[in-house]
Amino acid sequence: MSINLNESSVGTRENRLGSITGYSGRLSDLVERSHCGTLGNHERCFSQSSTCNSSCGLSQLAGIRDVAVINHAPSGCTAVAPGIATLDRQMATKRGVTTDTVFIGTDMDEQDTVFGATGPLKDIVREIYRRYHPRAIFIGASCVTGIIGEDIDSVVDDLRDEIPVPLAAIHCEGFRSRIWASGFDVADQAVMTSLVKPPKQRSNKVNFKNFFESARDEIIDIFSNFDVEPTFLYVNSTVDELEHLSEAQATISICGTLGTYLGNALEEHYGVPYIRTINPLGVTGFETWLREIGKVIGKSDKVEAYIAQERAKYLPQIEKLKGELEGIRVVLGMGPGYTFEVTRVLEELGMEVVWAAAWHFDPNYDNGAVPPSMDHLLKNGSDFKLSITDQQNYEILNILDHYQPDIYLSRHPGTTVWAIKQGVPALCVTDEYMIFGYRGVLRFGNSVLDTIRNRSFEKNLAARSELPYTDWWYQQDADALMKEEL
Amino acid sequence: MSTITDSPRGTCALGGVNATITALERVIPIYHSGPGCCMQNSAGEAGQSGGRSPYQVGSVSTPCTNMIERDIVFGALDRLRETTEGALEIYDADAFFLLSGCTSGIIGDDVGSIAKEFQERGEAVYAIESPGFLGESYRGFELAFEAFLDQIVKPADEHEPDLVNLLGIMPYHNPFWQGNIEELTRILERLGLRVNTFFTRHQGIEDIRTSSRAALNVIVSPWLLRSAEEQYQERFGVPSLRWPGPPVGATDTTAFVRAVGETLHLDHTLVERVIAEEEDYVYSYLATTPEGLSWKRFAIVGDAATVVGVTRFLANDYSLTPAVAIVTDPMFRDDDKAAIARQLTTLEYAQPPKVVFTTDQWEISQELRLHDDVTLLIGSTNDRESAQESDAQYVPISYPVTDRLVFNRSIIGYRGSLTLIEDIFTDL
Numbered sequence: 077m078s079i080n081l082n083e084s085s086v087g088t089r090e091n092r093l094g095s096i097t098g099y100s101g102r103l104s105d106l107v108e109r110s111h112c113g114t115l116g117n118h119e120r121c122f123s124q125s126s127t128c129n130s131s132c133g134l135s136q137l138a139g140i141r142d143v144a145v146i147n148h149a150p151s152g153c154t155a156v157a158p159g160i161a162t163l164d165r166q167m168a169t170k171r172g173v174t175t176d177t178v179f180i181g182t183d184m185d186e187q188d189t190v191f192g193a194t195g196p197l198k199d200i201v202r203e204i205y206r207r208y209h210p211r212a213i214f215i216g217a218s219c220v221t222g223i224i225g226e227d228i229d230s231v232v233d234d235l236r237d238e239i240p241v242p243l244a245a246i247h248c249e250g251f252r253s254r255i256w257a258s259g260f261d262v263a264d265q266a267v268m269t270s271l272v273k274p275p276k277q278r279s280n281k282v283n284f285k286n287f288f289e290s291a292r293d294e295i296i297d298i299f300s301n302f303d304v305e306p307t308f309l310y311v312n313s314t315v316d317e318l319e320h321l322s323e324a325q326a327t328i329s330i331c332g333t334l335g336t337y338l339g340n341a342l343e344e345h346y347g348v349p350y351i352r353t354i355n356p357l358g359v360t361g362f363e364t365w366l367r368e369i370g371k372v373i374g375k376s377d378k379v380e381a382y383i384a385q386e387r388a389k390y391l392p393q394i395e396k397l398k399g400e401l402e403g404i405r406v407v408l409g410m411g412p413g414y415t416f417e418v419t420r421v422l423e424e425l426g427m428e429v430v431w432a433a434a435w436h437f438d439p440n441y442d443n444g445a446v447p448p449s450m451d452h453l454l455k456n457g458s459d460f461k462l463s464i465t466d467q468q469n470y471e472i473l474n475i476l477d478h479y480q481p482d483i484y485l486s487r488h489p490g491t492t493v494w495a496i497k498q499g500v501p502a503l504c505v506t507d508e509y510m511i512f513g514y515r516g517v518l519r520f521g522n523s524v525l526d527t528i529r530n531r532s533f534e535k536n537l538a539a540r541s542e543l544p545y546t547d548w549w550y551q552q553d554a555d556a557l558m559k560e561e562l
Numbered sequence: 563m564s565t566i567t568d569s570p571r572g573t574c575a576l577g578g579v580n581a582t583i584t585a586l587e588r589v590i591p592i593y594h595s596g597p598g599c600c601m602q603n604s605a606g607e608a609g610q611s612g613g614r615s616p617y618q619v620g621s622v623s624t625p626c627t628n629m630i631e632r633d634i635v636f637g638a639l640d641r642l643r644e645t646t647e648g649a650l651e652i653y654d655a656d657a658f659f660l661l662s663g664c665t666s667g668i669i670g671d672d673v674g675s676i677a678k679e680f681q682e683r684g685e686a687v688y689a690i691e692s693p694g695f696l697g698e699s700y701r702g703f704e705l706a707f708e709a710f711l712d713q714i715v716k717p718a719d720e721h722e723p724d725l726v727n728l729l730g731i732m733p734y735h736n737p738f739w740q741g742n743i744e745e746l747t748r749i750l751e752r753l754g755l756r757v758n759t760f761f762t763r764h765q766g767i768e769d770i771r772t773s774s775r776a777a778l779n780v781i782v783s784p785w786l787l788r789s790a791e792e793q794y795q796e797r798f799g800v801p802s803l804r805w806p807g808p809p810v811g812a813t814d815t816t817a818f819v820r821a822v823g824e825t826l827h828l829d830h831t832l833v834e835r836v837i838a839e840e841e842d843y844v845y846s847y848l849a850t851t852p853e854g855l856s857w858k859r860f861a862i863v864g865d866a867a868t869v870v871g872v873t874r875f876l877a878n879d880y881s882l883t884p885a886v887a888i889v890t891d892p893m894f895r896d897d898d899k900a901a902i903a904r905q906l907t908t909l910e911y912a913q914p915p916k917v918v919f920t921t922d923q924w925e926i927s928q929e930l931r932l933h934d935d936v937t938l939l940i941g942s943t944n945d946r947e948s949a950q951e952s953d954a955q956y957v958p959i960s961y962p963v964t965d966r967l968v969f970n971r972s973i974i975g976y977r978g979s980l981t982l983i984e985d986i987f988t989d990l
Contacts, residue, residue, distance in 0.1 A: 122648025125626040128598020150664055150695040151567060152574025152599070155606030158944050158962045161569060165947070182564040186695050189668055196564035203566060207924055219596045219665045220695060223634060250596035251630050251665055466597075469622040470652055490604065490621040544590065544618050549652040557648055 079341045079442065084229055085247035086265040086337070088129070089255040090117075095438045097126075097254050099464035100555035103432075106462065107450045110439035116561040126466040128250035130216060132259025134179070135160050137214045137246070137266060139311035140318070141168065141175040144210035146182065148197055148228060149218030153250070154181030167288060167311050175312070178208055184220055192224060194231050201231070205239050211315040212242040214266055222249030242315070244270035254466055255436040257411065261337040263310070267318055268341050275322040275346055282373070283321050283348070285309045285329040285338060291509035291516075298366075298513075301382045302375040309338070322346035325373045328365075330355065330508050332447050333413030333438065340442035352443070354452050355413070357511040358421030359394065390514035397521040402426040404524065407479060409433040409465075409472055410487035410505070416449040418485065419460065421511055425521060429460040430479045433472060435488065437464045463554065469494055470545060474554040476500050482528050499538030503527045569923035569944045571865075571890045571961050572735060574694030576663050577603035578702015579709075580624075584616050585733030585761035586770070588656040591619070592649055593626035594642045594673050595663025599694070600624045607699065610943075611961050612737040612968030625649045629665045637669060642676050650685060657686040657767045659709070667693025686767070688713045698892045700786060703732045707790040710770050717798060718774040723826070725756045727776045727800070729790070730783030731808065733761040736865070737963040741972030742808050746782065749819060749975055752836045753828055774798035778826055782808045784866045784905065785891070785898040801825075806905045807867030808974040810982065811875035812841045813910075815975050840976040847980050852987055861933055862915075863888040863926055863941035864960025866898075870905045872940060872959065875979055877912035884915035885933045888941075890960070892921050938986065957985050 089095035098118035109115040138145045138160050147154045157179040168175040182200055184193055217228050228245040244266040248259055284306040299306050307317050327342050328351045329335020339350035349372045356365040363383055370379030404427045415434040422429055440446050465471050476495055484495040484502040492502035511520040580603045583591045593600050604621035608614050627641045660673040673689040680687035690709045733739050740762055747757045758769050779794055779802040781787055794800040803825050809818040816837050823833035860882055862869050866889045876882040887906050899919055907914035918929050923944055930948040939949040940957045943964045949956035972978030
């Protein structure tokens with residue numbers, strides 16, 4: 077595996093990692109075939125809307141403070157920019173900082189699809205610099221620019237002398253990939269190639285890749301025990317912070333899917349160790365993760381002291397909670413960086429994983445190894461049924477109807493409402509820190525209990541709402557419309 | 563040509579078509595597009611317009627061919643065919659619309675040809691060429707109506723004198739679309755009329771099909787659906803009454819009710835009785851209004867219909883002072899702009915506001931900075947920061963609204979005008 081930082085583009089997950097979006101089977105088979113390199117993808121003869129790598133990648137970059145993201149695309153591709161801007165400003169306010177980042181579109185029209193629009197694009201970049209004086213400008217490609225062959229790299233080259241801040245072309249054409257997580261890698265490539273500088277010295281920082289830093293204070297507090305200071309990425313990051321990522325003692329990611337490209341790139345090019353363990357969700361995850369961090373930064377003794385102290389505080393409460401969670405039957409649908417971590421926590425707490433769905437699957441990460449969560453599960457005797465499905469709602473609702481779980485756990489906006497309409501209590505695990513560490517386990521367990529103990533809304537709504545699917549569909553197997561493996 | 567759109571107030575043509583189609587009950591769109599279009603559209607319209615999920619299908623439950631690179635190189639009509647085939651099996655629906663996105667639009671995949679194949683088998687499958695680059699949300703709203711008129715509406719033997727089509731409020735895109743349609747329906751029904759709303763009350767494709775039986779289209783928008791207006795008249799003999807936006811408050815709503823009554827030759831006594839009762843209802847509440855009525859000089863930002871209606875209400879009925887009215891619709895016809903400006907400047911009482919047309923958030927924010935004496939900013943979530951900057955009170959009423967949930971709230975007509983006043987006097 078080799079990460080190339082000489083180009084603005086980076087391969088998709090499908091091409092780079094052999095990632096898939098269609099599979100139905102068991103955990104043991106998936107892991108075994110990931111190791112053998114024999115895992116193929118199943119196309120579908122019917123599919124529902126996925127999400128594109130553009131919205132994923134550009135919204136990552138829009139989290140950075142005081143930059144400009146310019147989406148060179150028709151108007152609709154930037155439609156959720158106001159929502160993203162609102163969210164990022166709320167995140168900044170919550171932390172007591174400000175952000176002047178702008179996320180704008182170029183509103184390409186029909187004429188532009190015929191004649192191209194690199195000329196107007198240059199003017200827009202100039203005008204955006206004049207208006208906002210951003211610390212960096214990222215220019216996103218789109219389906220339209222990809223098909224008509226707009227050369228955004230040349231636009232960046234032509235403007236480089238004129239605009240005195242880092243510029244980067246973001247190759248996130250929507251049709252590149254069905255795996256929106258490819259957008260994480262595109263954003264990382266832009267940060268690595270346009271912002272990160274070679275190290276001058278080692279700092280006391282650790283790079284901490286996450287989504288919305290809701291556990292920021294807790295993590296700063298934990299790491300202060302080990303004399304290091306986390307730099308959270310990318311929401312509320314500054315360009316100055318990003319320039320120094322190469323000087324950190326380690327890179328950590330709350331999610332393996334989110335962190336693989338940046339973590340491996342920083343390790344390969346600048347020798348910053350990337351922490352590759354199971355994630356800090358649940359007790360085993362949290363302790364395994366902390367111990368590895370302790371080893372890498374040379375603070376194992378302090379980590380052990382911390383673990384001992386926290387165990388005494390929280391383990392009795394967690395044991396008590398386990399009794400109440402025992403036997404709860406769960407179906408879950410999440411990105412793979414969470415599905416195969418949360419399943420471990422569920423089993424650790426005595427719950428039963430009836431079916432696990434992952435929005436895609438990376439048979440290996442950028443270091444060439446199978447995700448650590450997979451081997452961990454298998455070693456501990458897990459072997460649940462699972463599917464790889466890019467949000468295919470009809471498959472999920474079929475599974476929920478067939479297995480009638482006590483709860484559906486999901487990690488994607490707009491997905492739990494359909495389960496609830498079908499009468500299944502659902503918990504949207506949107507906060508990436510919901511199950512983080514000992515305290516997270518307690519918070520999560522109590523949320524599960526709250527969700528399943530009062531089912532009035534699910535019951536009342538399901539009795540009165542109609543879902544769009546036919547009875548015929550509910551009688552089929554969930555993978556009935558998957559094709560042969562390719 | 564490419565222009566700067568900072569904080570766009572809408573999605574694209576495809577998003578507009580999708581919002582319109584999915585507001586019809588038991589009607590399913592099938593996207594022939596890249597994998598991200600539908601999520602962006604659903605989050606962009608329903609999600610950013612009062613924070614809701616689409617009703618029956620939307621976002622993850624919408625069929626989509628999720629076109630990737632090889633589909634663009636080789637074309638993907640086979641994939642659209644099998645996706646449609648699958649949709650017919652798994653959805654219990656009355657109609658399907660195949661929608662082209664930018665990708666299929668540029669490579670020239672003919673979605674109409676696939677719809678035709680299915681129609682020949684007797685299936686209710688239609689197609690709309692709707693690549694996003696054709697325009698913004700409103701363009702999609704108009705494209706959907708053009709398709710309804712071309713493909714769905716059937717000629718009627720006769721017109722029903724008490725049946726009207728209520729048009730011009732765009733579903734999902736307007737944060738208060740449902741409540742506003744409900745309030746106008748309530749008022750029209752009090753006049754003894756039956757109302758095709760298409761998007762509420764579980765109406766659907768059949769109501770579109772028979773909309774040619776109506777005696778009148780009531781179009782409550784200053785500029786939308788001009789082509790539909792002409793088609794209804796020329797092909798189906800349905801005339802239109804165009805009103806420059808949903809009326810807000812007693813004065814404009816009463817004028818609207820009288821206009822409908824005169825156009826349809828309704829019983830004068832009935833019309834005047836309804837007006838008297840509705841005005842009494844409104845003013846009985848306004849009589850209990852908080853003190854200090856005229857201490858607000860306001861700025862308003864939003865779509866033309868809302869800006870016109872709310873400005874006229876607050877100036878003519880409620881003695882507030884409009885300082886600036888910013889219209890954010892992407893309009894191109896000069897006569898539309900002139901008509902809107904006329905509505906905003908011919909006020910009975912207050913001094914007319916400065917009228918500005920722009921879609922660009924930077925220009926909007928710059929304009930608002932010029933009015934530092936404004937104490938009330940009525941706009942969208944995009945404008946919240948401007949309100950904070952000038953320490954003005956902020957009330958969200960126009961797209962995008964991402965900081966409150968909206969179900970059936972109405973801010974127009976008789977009753978909705980009271981709700982609007984309630985909102986202005988909340989969080990003081």
